Amino acid sequence: MSPAPHAGRLEAVGISKRFGGLIAVNNVTVWTSAGSIAALIGPNGAGKTTLFHCLTGVETPDRGKVRLMGRDITALSSDARARLGVGRTFQRLEIFPTLTVGENLQVGADNRTTAHMAHRIGGLFAGLIGVTFGDQRRNRNRVDEVVELLGLDDVRDTPAETLSTGTLRLVELGRALCHDPTVLLLDEPASGLDTTETQRLQQVLRDVASTNVAILLVEHDVDLVFGLADRVYAMAEGRLIASGSADEVRESAAVREAYLDVEPA
Amino acid sequence: MAWRRLRRPNTSTTASRRQNTNLLALNYAFAGLGLGAIAALSGIGLIVTYRATGVFNIAQGAIAMLSAYLFRQLVAVWHLPKALGAVIVVFGFAPAVGALVQRVVFRPLQRRRASAAESLVATIGLTVLIIGIAYQVWGAQAQNAVSLLPQHVWHVRSLTIQTDAVTDLAIVIVGAMLLGAIARWTSLGTSIRAVVDRRDLAELAGIDADRVAGIGWSAGTFIAALTGILIAPQVQFTPFGLTLVVLEIFAVPVIAGLTNVPVAILAGVALGIGASEMSLLTPTGNALGIWEALQANLPIVALLAALLLRQRLAGGGGDAGTTISLARRRTTVHSVRRQVATYAVAAVALLCPLLFPDVDLRQAQQVPALAVIFVSIVAITGYSGQISLGQAGYAGLGALLFGRFSTHTPELVALLCAALAASAVGFLTGYPAIRRRGLFLALTTFAVGTFVSRFVFQQPYFTNGLQVDRPSIFGRSLAGDHAFYAFELVVLAVVFLVMTNLRGGPLGRSLIAMRDSENGARSVGVDVRTLKVFIFTVSAAMAGIGGALLVQQGGAFSPDAFDPLASSIPWFAVVVVFGADSAAGAVAGAGFVVLINAVTNNADFFQILIGVFATFIGLLPGGIADAQRRLLDWAAHPRSLIRQFEAAAPEPHPRGQLSKAGLAAAEHIRARRIAAAAKP
Numbered sequence: 001m002s003p004a005p006h007a008g009r010l011e012a013v014g015i016s017k018r019f020g021g022l023i024a025v026n027n028v029t030v031w032t033s034a035g036s037i038a039a040l041i042g043p044n045g046a047g048k049t050t051l052f053h054c055l056t057g058v059e060t061p062d063r064g065k066v067r068l069m070g071r072d073i074t075a076l077s078s079d080a081r082a083r084l085g086v087g088r089t090f091q092r093l094e095i096f097p098t099l100t101v102g103e104n105l106q107v108g109a110d111n112r113t114t115a116h117m118a119h120r121i122g123g124l125f126a127g128l129i130g131v132t133f134g135d136q137r138r139n140r141n142r143v144d145e146v147v148e149l150l151g152l153d154d155v156r157d158t159p160a161e162t163l164s165t166g167t168l169r170l171v172e173l174g175r176a177l178c179h180d181p182t183v184l185l186l187d188e189p190a191s192g193l194d195t196t197e198t199q200r201l202q203q204v205l206r207d208v209a210s211t212n213v214a215i216l217l218v219e220h221d222v223d224l225v226f227g228l229a230d231r232v233y234a235m236a237e238g239r240l241i242a243s244g245s246a247d248e249v250r251e252s253a254a255v256r257e258a259y260l261d262v263e264p265a
Numbered sequence: 266m267a268w269r270r271l272r273r274p275n276t277s278t279t280a281s282r283r284q285n286t287n288l289l290a291l292n293y294a295f296a297g298l299g300l301g302a303i304a305a306l307s308g309i310g311l312i313v314t315y316r317a318t319g320v321f322n323i324a325q326g327a328i329a330m331l332s333a334y335l336f337r338q339l340v341a342v343w344h345l346p347k348a349l350g351a352v353i354v355v356f357g358f359a360p361a362v363g364a365l366v367q368r369v370v371f372r373p374l375q376r377r378r379a380s381a382a383e384s385l386v387a388t389i390g391l392t393v394l395i396i397g398i399a400y401q402v403w404g405a406q407a408q409n410a411v412s413l414l415p416q417h418v419w420h421v422r423s424l425t426i427q428t429d430a431v432t433d434l435a436i437v438i439v440g441a442m443l444l445g446a447i448a449r450w451t452s453l454g455t456s457i458r459a460v461v462d463r464r465d466l467a468e469l470a471g472i473d474a475d476r477v478a479g480i481g482w483s484a485g486t487f488i489a490a491l492t493g494i495l496i497a498p499q500v501q502f503t504p505f506g507l508t509l510v511v512l513e514i515f516a517v518p519v520i521a522g523l524t525n526v527p528v529a530i531l532a533g534v535a536l537g538i539g540a541s542e543m544s545l546l547t548p549t550g551n552a553l554g555i556w557e558a559l560q561a562n563l564p565i566v567a568l569l570a571a572l573l574l575r576q577r578l579a580g581g582g583g584d585a586g587t588t589i590s591l592a593r594r595r596t597t598v599h600s601v602r603r604q605v606a607t608y609a610v611a612a613v614a615l616l617c618p619l620l621f622p623d624v625d626l627r628q629a630q631q632v633p634a635l636a637v638i639f640v641s642i643v644a645i646t647g648y649s650g651q652i653s654l655g656q657a658g659y660a661g662l663g664a665l666l667f668g669r670f671s672t673h674t675p676e677l678v679a680l681l682c683a684a685l686a687a688s689a690v691g692f693l694t695g696y697p698a699i700r701r702r703g704l705f706l707a708l709t710t711f712a713v714g715t716f717v718s719r720f721v722f723q724q725p726y727f728t729n730g731l732q733v734d735r736p737s738i739f740g741r742s743l744a745g746d747h748a749f750y751a752f753e754l755v756v757l758a759v760v761f762l763v764m765t766n767l768r769g770g771p772l773g774r775s776l777i778a779m780r781d782s783e784n785g786a787r788s789v790g791v792d793v794r795t796l797k798v799f800i801f802t803v804s805a806a807m808a809g810i811g812g813a814l815l816v817q818q819g820g821a822f823s824p825d826a827f828d829p830l831a832s833s834i835p836w837f838a839v840v841v842v843f844g845a846d847s848a849a850g851a852v853a854g855a856g857f858v859v860l861i862n863a864v865t866n867n868a869d870f871f872q873i874l875i876g877v878f879a880t881f882i883g884l885l886p887g888g889i890a891d892a893q894r895r896l897l898d899w900a901a902h903p904r905s906l907i908r909q910f911e912a913a914a915p916e917p918h919p920r921g922q923l924s925k926a927g928l929a930a931a932e933h934i935r936a937r938r939i940a941a942a943a944k945p
């Protein structure tokens with residue numbers, strides 16, 4: 001079942017990753033398509049995080065390929081992937097605490113246009129003498145847009161370290177959005193959020209997806225996933241046990257077995 | 266200078282001629298055994314403290330040195346019996362110092378879960394403080410050490426064996442077995458492992474974590490004292506010399522991964538015997554000089570190699586360490602009024618020396634030179650979060666190469682070339698920095714600085730006949746004291762301009778992003794690898810320029826001016842104390858060092874003051890600059906203070922402690938937050 005190519009699509013084909021004797025991920029294939037939300041679920045130890053790390057470039061898979069719009073990015077580092085348009089957030093917040101919310105987003109916007117090594121190095125030395133590359137006004141406008149989209153205007157000038165986890169999850173999302181990602185990978189975006197904040201996050205993610213971004217999220221909150229995702233992948237013990245629409249996965253016997261620990265009838 | 270007084274086997278020349286090579290090798294092995302055993306002992310002491318407290322005690326060397334001096338004082342000056350002196354120092358003084366240090370310095374840090382960087386700075390501060398004290402009390406002159414163990418020589422057939430070497434090894438092996446037994450079979454051992462794994466959980470389980478940490482510190486300092494007393498007769502016995510030897514044999518715990526005691530013993534003994542066996546080979550010509558330098562400095566070579574070959578230093582705490590707590594400045598620009606005021610004060614203070622009499626002006630000339638070096642530490646540590654304990658290495662290279670180049674080229678060109686050459690070494694150091702952080706990076710940069718000092722600055726091949734002249738511009742000489750000082754100020758101003766660019770704009774934001782969270786920075790495409798190498802390159806170039814200015818000021822190159830222990834480490838401490846993220850603080854720090862030197866007429870007195878400050882850095886993590894900033898903020902906008910206040914303790918609201926205006930401001934902020942949260 002190889003889908004037709006989509007713009008902004010990230011696909012991981014036949015990924016396997018082994019840690020010593022443990023096969024954390026075993027021949028798993030997932031993909032995301034532009035404008036839709038995919039979700040990865042599974043009980044603890046299912047291999048979700050390892051697969052996620054293979055997608056973001058934190059781990060290199062032993063077998064299999066990661067492709068971004070047809071381009072093989074398996075061997076690229078996480079920052080190189082980011083420069084190609086793979087945005088991400090973290091389960092444990094990785095915010096810049098001493099910068100304000102606006103500056104946090106600005107860092108995302110600053111680094112949009114620096115794809116070539118020579119260009120980046122040139123930019124560093126130019127920065128040393130006070131010359132900046134790239135369209136600063138366009139970058140600022142992008143920050144304005146994202147602040148507007150996420151409703152962060154009230155805290156824009158507040159140092160990030162003084163804000164609550166819920167707000168900071170949005171800031172992290174905003175930082176990734178300012179970088180103009182074609183694919184957005186979210187690691188448990190709802191953990192630490194209360195009900196209101198989760199609902200708001202749901203709305204924001206739908207808005208983001210509607211701007212033609214492909215979203216893949218790893219999430220424990222099954223209700224959130226089934227309410228939000230267009231396509232769900234369920235993993236258990238390193239294998240993909242079900243994939244399809246939310247309803248299909250919910251009805252899958254293998255998923256029930258994995259989650260409820262009962263033998264299929 | 267270190268590790269140099271290696272013993273040669275006591276064999277007469279005729280005898281040695283008759284000995285076959287195997288026998289000679291065996292004799293050399295026994296000759297190196299004692300030093301090797303002491304190196305192992307020192308390594309074990311470090312591992313004990315690290316495993317029990319999670320703190321890598323850089324001050325181990327200084328405590329060993331202090332104990333050795335005290336022992337000498339008791340026995341040689343106050344004529345106490347050796348055994349009594351040893352008992353007082355090793356069983357009384359040293360464990361007491363360990364317990365005190367834990368109680369006063371590290372317990373408060375651990376209680377509030379301070380960053381590993383703060384603990385690191387505290388141990389650096391302790392080192393600087395203890396060396397400063399020893400220097401004041403006993404002076405820099407090398408002393409004759411008192412040997413604790415009786416030194417007999419056994420002749421077994423043609424073998425020559427020193428009894429004390431055998432005793433040293435016996436102490437190490439028995440001690441290690443005792444430690445192993447304690448760790449495995451006693452409840453204390455279990456408690457230590459529990460506290461190191463998860464302090465909070467261990468406390469919930471009823472373990473007194475403070476007691477465990479206290480015991481860890483006492484045991485570590487006990488071993489340090491023993492190390493110091495045993496090693497003193499075998500090395501150059503000065504405050505700096507002895508401390509540095511112990512710091513260099515950090516190679517042993519690093520090879521042992523900060524955990525493995527048997528490996529530490531093997532590594533220590535191998536180092537001692539290896540250095541001794543090197544005497545077997547005597548190359549000719551230039552190679553001899555290199556070979557001898559290698560032999561005398563084997564531990565530092567081993568340390569550097571071990572650090573470069575390792576992927577990580579230790580599980581958990583060893584690699585942890587963010588400098589955020591030391592460098593909290595945000596990119597937010599202050600009001601124009603405050604900036605103008607700051608620059609005006611700085612300009613007046615820096616221009617004042619032009620009115621001084623010549624003698625004072627000549628001393629004041631050190632300020633801009635040191636300031637440039639200190640600012641380079643701010644760039645790397647404060648702005649980018651990379652700890653560098655090797656900055657004197659780059660400064661010294663700049664100084665040395667300026668001297669070399671300026672004989673062939675105009676001085677200004679030579680200055681630029683020296684900066685470029687120093688930056689090339691910075692570039693090379695930047696590579697290992699890509700994967701290293703915190704303590705691991707600190708040790709690596711320290712090893713690089715020491716390596717450069719030993720293999721370049723102290724080799725006559727590089728430094729002989731070095732002539733240093735002050736520059737001239739367009740045929741106009743700047744050799745006069747006033748002209749040279751003005752020239753230094755211009756250089757400092759240029760460096761400041763670069764620093765402004767490193768702080769603001771996209772470049773500054775990327776650096777702070779890297780400092781605050783490397784993963785976060787990577788996730789938006791910041792090229793962290795390139796950025797780290799870049800900032801090391803730039804910082805080394807700055808340090809090189811500062812070093813060149815320093816040597817132009819003094820007129821001659823002295824290796825001691827760029828010593829890792831006498832310069833790099835105290836300089837780093839000064840910068841942190843004055844505010845790791847404040848370039849202006851760095852200039853003030855330079856002024857402070859020179860002023861204290863001038864007032865006390867004592868080149869090392871400032872170490873005591875800075876040592877005390879740095880040891881207690883936990884009380885004021887942002888340093889003096891941060892305190893000043895907060896004071897000014899408070900004076901200008903009490904509101905911002907309230908905001909911090911509220912951030913620190915959001916609920917319950919500290920109403921009783923706020924003024925009326927403060928209360929209104931806090932209510933306003935809270936209302937805004939509630940409104941923000943309620944927004945759909």
